[in-house]
């Protein structure tokens with residue numbers, strides 16, 4: 001029996017599992033298949049995070065929540081017990097604050113945490129200023145797939161600096177495993193050795209490629225790092241997202 005199965009929960013905080021909302025799952029059938037893959041690999045909870053990009057057609061919060069409920073109901077009918085929560089992966093843009101005020105973006109399960117991504121080529125200065133702005137208006141940013149940005153790969157201490165500001169760090173399971181190349185794997189493990197990563201996400205997009213399978217990643221984590229830290233990044237740290245102390249938005253907001 002693999003050790004990760006001893007965990008009561010494994011939470012995937014970054015997953016494009018809702019059907020036909022972005023470049024993730026294409027339809028309900030693929031979503032159900034993704035849920036089966038996730039469940040088999042030990043994932044118990046998924047925060048669904050469709051892309052939100054300014055200037056693109058983004059699903060409204062209402063549509064996203066409706067889709068989430070439909071999927072959760074279908075999962076129940078199919079005997080799948082994975083629990084789903086609403087979120088977005090926001091591509092940072094200058095009118096972020098206005099979009100938040102207008103209720104266009106789903107925070108992580110109505111907490112004050114928001115999953116944020118940037119262009120991989122973005123400068124550290126821009127990322128820093130953006131995170132400063134997000135924190136300044138009362139939200140807690142989680143940097144999506146921190147290993148994807150050139151400015152971090154060049155100097156991992158940039159991430160250390162973001163952490164001191166209050167930014168949390170998510171890394172992809174596939175990068176822990178080495179699916180995205182040796183350099184990225186080395187970088188991610190340096191983050192893990194220095195206890196800089198806060199969450200693991202699958203960033204899954206489908207049931208054939210980029211699938212929500214976290215098992216190999218879990219094995220590597222338990223082999224290399226102490227159980228307490230591994231439990232935190234797979235489960236413990238995400239509890240404040242699944243059970244937020246302070247919620248944002250109206251009661252119907254997921």
Ligand SMILES: [Fe+2]
Pocket residue numbers: 014016089144203
């Ligand atoms: Fe993503």
